[in-house]
Amino acid sequence: MHISTLFLFQSVLHSASTQASEINKLFGQFTIAAVLLLLFVSLLIVYICIRFRDRPGSPLPEQIGKNNRLELLMFIFPVVTIAVLLVATLRTINRVMKPAEGQPDMIVTGHQWWWEVYYPATGVTAANEFHLPIHKNLLIEFHSADVVHDWWVPEFGNKMDVVPGRNNYIWLNITQPGNFIGACSEFCGAEHAWMRIKVFAEDETTFNRWQEANKKTANLPSDELSMKGMLMFQSRSCGTCHRISGTPSTASVGPDLSHLFSRSTMLSGMMPMNEKNLQAWISDPQNVKPDAKMPDFIFSRDTVNAIVHYLTQLK
Amino acid sequence: MDEIMPSSFAGATPVRVLNRDQKLLQWISSVDHKQIGTMYLLLSILFLVIGGGEALLMRTQLAIPNNHFLSPEAYNQIFTMHGTTMVFLVAMPAIFGFGNYMVPLMIGANDMAFPRLNAFSFWMTLFGGGLLYFSFLAGGAPDAGWFNYAPLNEYNYSSRPGVDYFAIGLLIAGIGSVGGAINFIVTILYYRAKGMKLNQVPLFVWMIFVDSFLILAAFPCLNAALAMIEMDRQFHAHFFNSASGGSALLWQHLFWLFGHPEVYVAMLPSFGIFSEVFQTFSRKPIFSYAIIASSSVAIALLSFGVWVHHMFAVGLGNTVNGFFGAASMLIAIPTGIKVFSWMATMYGGSIRFSIPMMFAIAFLIQFTFGGLTGVLFAIVPIDWQLTDTYFVVAHFHYMFVGGAVFGLFAGLFYWFPKITGKMLDQKLGTWFFWLFTIGFNTTFLIQHVLGLIGMPRRVWTYPDLPGYGVMNFISTLGAFMMGTAALILIVAILKSLRSGVVAGKDPWDGVTLEWYCDPQPGRKNFDKIPLVRSRRPFWDLKHPENPDWKNARS
Amino acid sequence: MNKMMIKMLVFTEVFFFLSLIMAYVYMVYYGDTRSAGEIKSLHISTTGFFTFILLSSSFTFYIAEKNYLKGNVKQLKIWLVITMILGAIFLFGQGNEYYHLIREQITLGASVFGTNFFTLTGFHGFHVFVGLVLLSILLTMSLLGDFNSNQSTVIQTVGIYWHFVDAVWIVVFTVVYVMPRFMDMKT
């Protein structure tokens, strides 16, 4: 079974944050107005088409091309509608996007095609999967390591572009615990489709527990095979791109792997995290996720097994 | 008391009967506005088949989740080329085609003001398009999307030459468009038949006039941006690379400063076509000509003040976003007035449901719907939710296809008899209409829902989330209905050319001057021309008892 | 008609230069902090002199045009030549400025300032060059006797273009050379 079928039906209209509720209130009001307007126009057109259709012998219609009163009405009606909409819009903009203040709770960096996550308060670094506490005003900041990306979780309301050279931010106050999925929503190159987002919205204690677990340095290899795997990892250039805390590898070209196996998905939501998928990935990355920024290595089966075994211990 | 006079003052082109048997060479070297118009239209149809074929490939790939029919590289090239083709090589040539063919006929002129500039514009468009497509053979087509955002379009992220072909191809085609626009403006200003005031030209001509100014103001912004990206890519300049002090957002500003006006460039001529169609098939003068004409000027001006609505999510701050949101909503006012005016034109008329009219009626509803989703985006917070999802794809296909392309189809059926002398097959045409309209709504209505349930646009494949598979499949079915419809249209055109009903001079009981001249005019359009005294000169000629210039209410 | 055509061409070119100038302002005034230093390398007084030269070429063209309308073809030829010389001097001045900047390592690829400066002034220089080509065509035509009657609009048409190119330079000069002197730029 594919991992994503585990989730329930999602939709932007299901608000899971105060920001989303604000937006959806406006959305609802506009939808009602728009449906009424569309019905009015369509029904009137249908009526006109039936009433004024050309019948055999119908006389030449009166040649009228002007009516000042009607023209005025045609003008005033949209003006009034627009005025109302505008006021509502400006109010909601300011409620959803308040000025940023204080230290961000989470810094998200977009890379082609994965997410780097950093919690300044605790120094915890993670990748691709986001853990956030509920019922707190969270300030989230966005950086880009390369091109423009966009961070979007439909149930949370507003998305935000991740633009190189700019530090954008959003405020987020999650109102419901649960798992939410989103996706990078700005085209960012070949694998834009597989730059998905998964958020675990947790109560304070669960969130803190997760932070504690991820603050710890990565597990050391516990058996011979994983020992070999670690050696391979360090000697075969993996460390030039990845970080595993407590080891010499500190790069952030690729995702942080310190607690890799505690994640539920890999490659930005492309597939479930398990040994088989890791094996496929390490053996031939370009076959699993074509164009991903991790090169093909020519490894023997044993080497792959050892590395994978080591990685599965990084919980 | 209608004065018919020789038309010799209009146009300096030599009087020579066009020999229809001359071969290819004659077309290639032609400077006749009707031949150039026809070539533009053929070019547009050719690229419609190509761009539509690309759409079908995309929809095939997206029909089921986790599909591997296309690779990510292939998909990205195809959607980029689809958007670019449809906008620059289908919509623009179609507009120039109808404009070239019809504007001189409608204003009683014998040719465009600068026939050689006209030919030059056409060949530039063709050449630009050819260069764009040559990229497929030269190491990969452009694959950064039709708006080609920086820094993805920079050398370090797109090292293949696709983006270079994009830039140079569009620059060349853009020069063609600017040349064509200048030509239209001068023609409309100086070549009108005697007596025809600027506020008496048919609305299609008026729309082309406004459109031309839009082109003149919008294209240079794109050209500047394209020049800059080539500077970056070829000469290591730093316009858009933030790492060395450039600005990624500068590209977005420049592109949308062009891009938003461009969507109205695609739309206005269709507004013009529909205005002609509504008045002809309702047998009434167009309701509030003056307002339809002047509201287009309003749209044109406003369209330069709304570009940021494509950038609401880049983090420009509430004041900027609020301002541009307000400006975008304002466009609903002049556009709404048009929609209501067309309805008022139908009201009290005697409506004939010929195929152009059916397209016009379907357009009214579809366009209102697409316009409302547009206003929805202008509400900034809602755009934050929906930008870059399939909801946007749905919006702009309702505008582009349900609006602009429906207008071009209406124009095709309306003017086919004028261009070819034959009627476009009624029965096949009806099939085409229904199949295309149903297919279109099947494809794109459901994409609104896809956007709402979280599907981003420009993804080469998607996970099997609830609802995704089914809805995408339905969308694909609709696309293939449109494809079938398009095949029927091509059959209909070929059949009508060979054995269609001969149309005669005035098959629709038209009221404007193009129906007054010969069915297929020769090198010279008019030998004689009535003195124009109203917006419907041909009506006046047909109804001497009740001409417009005596009727205060039209 | 020809005049209307060239006016429309000017109209569209205005937007092209506006885009480039906007980019310049956006990036040099408010962007990279190094720009302020690099702007100091510009030679405002020599370029000011060449600006004056370009402006006077607009004036000499005006005289040429006036003479043409009066039917004074000989004077027309003379003033055309003078105009061309002035235009050429301006281009020489621009080349001189480029030479000095490049010697100071300020190039198209070196920095944001270089990128914007060379692109903006380069496109303008290209327009001056096109103008010179047009002027030389006019000169040839007048030597061949095409302007012996004063009915043609060609001269006025080219004139509109030439005056436009000069006007653009005034704006460019103001934005690139003059304004930064009065601005409190980030350093």
Ligand code: HEA
């Ligand atoms: C022909 C093309 C066309 C047309 C006519 C329009 C018309 C409009 N568009 Fe659309 N638009 C596009 C083509 C078009 N658009 C394209 C191609 C894109 C995406 C590009 C890309 O990203 O690739 C886009 C994207 C787009 C966005 C950005 C979305 C995003 O990426 O996040 C926005 C935001 O404001 C927008 C708004 C509007 C508005 C307000 C109108 C208005 O002009 C609509 C006005 C019409 C009506 C409102 C209906 C009739 C009116 C009435 C019946 C009167 C009563 C109505 C009221 C009082 C509301 N459009």
Ligand code: HEA
């Ligand atoms: C005028 C403009 C225009 C028109 C007419 C169309 C027409 C169509 N478009 Fe297009 N579209 C765009 C402009 C347009 N589009 C733009 C600007 C984009 C954005 C690109 C980007 O993001 O960069 C886009 C993107 C776009 C996407 C989103 C891609 C993505 O985000 O990943 C989709 C997906 O369904 C789509 C589908 C279609 C379909 C099914 C049609 C149909 O209406 C087409 C119907 C026509 C035919 C089907 C032709 C018939 C062909 C034949 C009879 C020959 C058959 C040949 C072969 C099979 C080889 N379009």
Ligand code: CUA
């Ligand atoms: Cu990252 Cu799309």
Ligand SMILES: [Cu+2]
């Ligand atoms: Cu727009």
